[in-house]
Amino acid sequence: MTQNVPHPPAKIEIKDFSFFYGATQALHSVSMDMPQNRVTALIGPSGCGKSTLLRSINRMNDIIDGVRHEGDILIDSDDIHRKSMHVDDLRKRVGMVFQKPNPFPKTIFDNVAYGPRVHGVKARGELADLVEKSLKRAALWDEVKDRMNQSALSLSGGQQQRLCIARALAVGPDILLMDEPTSALDPRSTSWIEDLIDSLRSDYTIVIVTHNMQQASRVSDLTGFLYEGKLVEFGDTTQLFVSPKMKQTEDYITGRFG
């Protein structure tokens, strides 16, 4: 999956980023550049801070009481924490897919149309176009096109997760964050999602958190290994998995701990 060609310029720049839940420090000055149109995987044992890092990129951690950060995160060289940054606009550019599929208990159509409606799209025709485009992009259109008015909860787990991806795509982001998107899915649905990630790479910058090392090596171009809130190693996926530089990385990927 990874070639030894130089990566495109960084889409997301994380600079000396530390994060605190109250008195607990979850991230210790993490720095990494995530290139455009590449899939960056974050791996590491539970509690290593990989989800915290992911959720910092669209500032989803802001909704928790008593958190604070140090350092910067830049998207297209633009500081996402600057005062004039509207978090709504940030999240429009940075979509997110969660661990457990979380379709809204609405129709399939209304799920995908939710985001565009938030951002003021009202015309029925325009909404329908967006919904169709997004569902096609998420490889779900053929399965649901005849039942757009059925509840999204009637879909299977794998379909629900693709619906959530379509929902995220519908607001037109250029970054997609995925927080263990297949951990609640069966192997077949997992491989669907992995194929989908592969096809989205051309249009989106993707950051994926995963517990599954095989998945990281299958889908990602770059991998960062986090341990106890520190970025231990970050580099090309093949290189990191074949010849890790750090002893800790090697121990983790060979299953000696974690």
Place this chain on the structure above:
Amino acid sequence: MRTVNQRDRMAEWCMRALTYTIVAAVAYIILHIVVNGAPALTWGFLTEMPRNSGLAGGIYPAIVGTGMLVFGTMIVALPLGMACAIYLSEYATQNRLTGFIRLAIATLAGVPSIVFGLFGLGLFVIFFNFGSSILAGSLTLACMVLPTVIVASEESLRAVPRSQREGSLALGASKWYTVSRNVLPYAVPGMVTGSVLAVGRAAGETAPILLTVAASFLPRLPQTVYDQVMALPYHLYILATQNPDAAAARPNQYGTALVLLLLVLGVNLAAILIRYRFRKKYQW
């Protein structure tokens, strides 16, 4: 092994017997009221004005009065309690202030109803000069049911999974958009159910209305919210205690008790039906 088994069975039988005792007590109360009240329950009893201090005639104004108080209590307590629950559940950060608010709500829930009655007398009847009126009575009852409405509403809000909020926020929706479109609609059935149950209880209260609205004998319907009304629980109290000839009052007394019981059961049934209808709709 045998002794363990026997003990186990004995424990089970004890629990069962105690449970049946509760059911028997409820059944006895209801049966007693139904048997004694049913003969009084005629169309005239429900639709006529009372005569002769309530010993004769119907209880129409008391039914209307209680109905109005229930309605008044709902339109005050529901919006207020729901707003408070939304604030506590969705907006407030968990700190000392919210801890204090919660303590206040819990304390309010433990205040005896006669204290609410006196509070209503002092604040609404005298200070705000509403007089003994439907307005003052409804506001007093609303204060009394508020804690229950708040707690029930907050519980229904918390039953909506966090992933629903996160999913919406992650799409760039604002907090209020998220709460109003993606949390409230799923919590409202539960909020309404809990609140209606609370208001149903209030319908049977005597102490809070004693000093703020209830008239012992007023054989006409109220014209404005500043009028006094008769109310079923207070009427029942009057019939049972304030009449020299206890035997003469008994038929209407049981009839009134039966009507009050049916009214409260009706309200509760409505609440349960709302819950039942919506429960199956959302499964997270």
